[in-house]
Amino acid sequence: xxxxxxxxxxxxxxxxxxxxxxxxxxxxxxxxxxxxxxxxxxxxxxxxxxxxxxxxxxxxxxxxxxxxxxxxxxxxxxxxxxxxxxxxxxxxxxxxxxxxxxxxxxxxxxxxxxxxxxxxxxxxxxxxxxxxxxxxxxxxxxxxxxxxxxxxxxxxxxx
Amino acid sequence: xxxxxxxxxxxxxxxxxxxxxxxxxxxxxxxxxxxxxxxxxxxxxxxxxxxxxxxxxxxxxxxxxxxxxxxxxxxxxxxxxxxxxxxxxxxxxxxxxxxxxxxxxxxxxxxxxxxxxxxxxxxxxxxxxxxxxxxxxxxxxxxxxxxxxxxxxxxxxxxxxxxxxxxxxxxxxxxxxxxxxxxxxxxxxxxxxxxxxxxxxxxxxxxxxxxxxxxxxxxxxxxxxxxxxxxxxxxxxxxxxxxxxxxxxxxxxxxxxxxxxxxxxxxxxxxxxxxxxxxxxxxxxxxxxxxx
Numbered sequence: 251x252x253x254x255x256x257x258x259x260x261x262x263x264x265x266x267x268x269x270x271x272x273x274x275x276x277x278x279x280x281x282x283x284x285x286x287x288x289x290x291x292x293x294x295x296x297x298x299x300x301x302x303x304x305x306x307x308x309x310x311x312x313x314x315x316x317x318x319x320x321x322x323x324x325x326x327x328x329x330x331x332x333x334x335x336x337x338x339x340x341x342x343x344x345x346x347x348x349x350x351x352x353x354x355x356x357x358x359x360x361x362x363x364x365x366x367x368x369x370x371x372x373x374x375x376x377x378x379x380x381x382x383x384x385x386x387x388x389x390x391x392x393x394x395x396x397x398x399x400x401x402x403x404x405x406x407x408x409x
Numbered sequence: 410x411x412x413x414x415x416x417x418x419x420x421x422x423x424x425x426x427x428x429x430x431x432x433x434x435x436x437x438x439x440x441x442x443x444x445x446x447x448x449x450x451x452x453x454x455x456x457x458x459x460x461x462x463x464x465x466x467x468x469x470x471x472x473x474x475x476x477x478x479x480x481x482x483x484x485x486x487x488x489x490x491x492x493x494x495x496x497x498x499x500x501x502x503x504x505x506x507x508x509x510x511x512x513x514x515x516x517x518x519x520x521x522x523x524x525x526x527x528x529x530x531x532x533x534x535x536x537x538x539x540x541x542x543x544x545x546x547x548x549x550x551x552x553x554x555x556x557x558x559x560x561x562x563x564x565x566x567x568x569x570x571x572x573x574x575x576x577x578x579x580x581x582x583x584x585x586x587x588x589x590x591x592x593x594x595x596x597x598x599x600x601x602x603x604x605x606x607x608x609x610x611x612x613x614x615x616x617x618x619x620x621x622x623x624x625x626x627x628x629x630x631x632x633x634x635x636x637x638x639x640x641x642x643x644x645x646x647x648x649x650x651x652x653x654x655x656x657x658x659x660x661x662x663x664x665x666x667x668x669x670x671x672x673x674x675x676x677x678x679x680x681x682x683x684x685x686x687x688x689x690x691x692x693x694x695x696x697x698x699x700x701x
Contacts, residue, residue, distance in 0.1 A: 269417035270460065292448035293515055305488075305517045311447040312518070313440070315417045316464055360514065381600055382512025 255317050257283065258327030269315025274298045276314045277324060285325040285355045296383030299356035300324045306363050308382075325355035328362055337407075338362045341400035342393075349387035357383045357393060365400045373398075412450035419462045423548055423575055426463050431550050431573040433459045439575060440464070441484060441523035444515045469522065469577055474499045477583055483522020483576045487534075488513060490521055499583045502541065502590040502610050506533040509592060512600045522576045525561075528568045531602040531628035533592070535562055539633040540608045540625030543581045549574040562632035585621060588612040589696030593684040597671065603628040604671045605680040609688035611648070613696060619648050624685060629666040629677050636660040639685060648693055657686040 253267040253276065264280040277283045277300070286309055287297035293308040300309045301323035329336045335343070338361050348354050357380065364371055364379040371379070376397050385393060420426035430437055438446060438457035441464070449455035463469070469484035472493050479499040481490060490496055491507040510516060510524065510533040524534040525545065538558035545556045550573055561569050570576065594606040605628045612621035622643045624636040639656040646652050666677035
């Protein structure tokens with residue numbers, strides 16, 4: 251099939267797509283958007299998290315055919331431009347919440363969703379919201395720091 | 410790992426899905442939120458030759474409440490249901506149970522009907538349906554039929570759905586205003602499938618006697634199990650400590666768990682006893698503290 255979908259605000263087309271392949275495969279292998287990571291393929295690890303129609307979803311569990319005509323935002327679309335980080339990404343850098351970096355793109359999408367949606371999330375809310383994202387460098391404390399930092403900076407900026 | 414090859418078809422309403430199921434027969438599966446089926450396919454534990462996607466349908470996404478019941482369409486996303494005030498006030502056990510069902514990212518995509526039709530005996534939503542005596546409405550080529558929850562779940566991943574039937578919606582009795590609810594779940598990590606789960610709803614009348622007791626357990630038998638004997642022992646009583654402890658023993662006597670890597674059968678029986686007592690006590694506290 252010819253797959254048309256919107257990614258990070260731009261219209262994309264991919265040809266000869268099998269409708270049963272995953273949205274993650276389309277993003278990484280057909281469109282060169284390698285930010286979203288491929289790991290567990292069972293919706294457990296959160297490495298492939300993208301926004302699908304404004305809601306975080308595991309792109310490994312979405313069939314390409316299901317994404318046709320829909321709107322996707324990947325980690326590449328979170329920041330402002332080529333080198334411009336989103337405040338959530340900056341907070342991850344400042345808090346040292348990145349070690350090997352494999353889980354980071356999924357965590358950025360999940361944390362972005364939490365920070366954008368809530369004012370100042372409690373620790374419980376942060377844990378609940380990020381529970382679907384696994385980090386194997388055991389960096390959770392610094393990830394929690396990063397989310398708190400991003401949320402408090404957002405409150406200070408009054409945005 | 411990638412799924413085995415399959416043909417992808419998209420249905421635009423429930424009737425078209427039934428037609429496609431009839432056309433393709435046993436080799437076809439319905440694709441809803443994909444949070445259970447797609448992992449099974451990626452691991453090649455399920456190999457349907459046709460997937461019929463119902464994400465483009467619009468006739469199965471409703472949440473409606475009347476005086477007596479809450480009706481939830483099968484394609485309602487779990488996260489939408491979890492946050493829906495109508496559903497939460499009619500059946501507060503639903504949001505309490507959904508909080509244990511996978512992670513928020515899974516619930517964003519996973520559907521109410523998908524979890525029911527998948528029929529994992531340790532999953533939360535089937536246990537809620539069984540606990541509260543819900544009914545499921547299914548549609549086949551010759552029309553609709555309604556199945557009580559206890560007759561719908563037959564075995565692990567097996568329901569009474571025929572090959573060419575689709576789950577349309579489920580109906581739950583509205584709980585009386587102020588009903589206390591509690592989900593007690595033992596899992597390795599929050600969001601995992603339950604090793605043992607117990608769901609309870611309790612309502613005490615103005616004399617302090619229980620005029621509603623609903624209890625079910627998940628993960629301890631081939632389907633979720635309504636704990637009728639424990640309910641009968643507690644109904645009409647003041648739910649004193651001795652009564653709760655005795656009912657919890659009766660509850661453990663009415664389930665038949667098996668050993669697996671997560672826990673032995675005897676451990677599960679002990680946990681049913683512990684969690685039933687805990688769930689009833691917490692549900693009473695929940696009602697007394699007034700959660701609305």
